[in-house]
Amino acid sequence: MSQRTAGYRLPTDWPTTEAEATAVQLSLRERVERYADESVEGPAVGTGTVVGVDVAYDDERDVVAAAAVALDGGTLEVLASATAVGRVAFPYVPGLLAFREIPAVLGALERLDRTPDLVVCDGYGLAHPRRFGLASHLGVLTGLPTIGVAKNPFTFRFEAPGPRRGDWSPLLDGGEEVGRALRTRDGVKPVFVSVGHRIGLAAACAHTLALARDYRLPESTRRADSLCREALRAG
């Protein structure tokens, strides 16, 4: 026992400075469960409940809105969704995105009446300056399997993958492979996949391809993106 029964909760000591935030990352990264790249452990592809999370901001009003959308991993149909609106908890600082997004994301997950088999984040996991991006952080705080699917290569390098859907190339930080540039649509620019918690890199890419069946981005993040924007207007 002890996966979670009482909901997700935000640590009471949420950082307010960059130094504190960085220290938290260095500490929590020890708690990430890493699987081998080709590991078949973790959530099965094409089944179960996949949850996409995303956040939208209105810096004018200092308001943030998050959304969590649960999809059927096989049909990609929406099963349930939830949103949370609050105050911006941290400024945007490259490498510290999690401190800005996670408070609101946990609120939305809390209100979601489903237990995710996998959570898909809009951003990075392992592919991070300190190997502890948004997806890694959310995974550690919730205990759930997580992956990060980003739209930009951040500070990393990569050779263009082949032109077809499914083609990929290593995403590199120096000589270390921290993720993959994965083509989800023929002839369209790739997305950048990295593992968060309790999943391997090949499985993370397989899930991404299954979710990005009709568009470049995973259906989970597309639904979460539109929903949090809608919630931002309303809230």
Add this chain to the structure above:
DNA sequence: GCGACAG
């Protein structure tokens, strides 16, 4: 010191 920099 300068430039780059997930969302």
Add this chain to the structure above:
DNA sequence: ATCTTGTCGC
């Protein structure tokens, strides 16, 4: 992230 219409192309 966000400011923002139409438009070229399959």
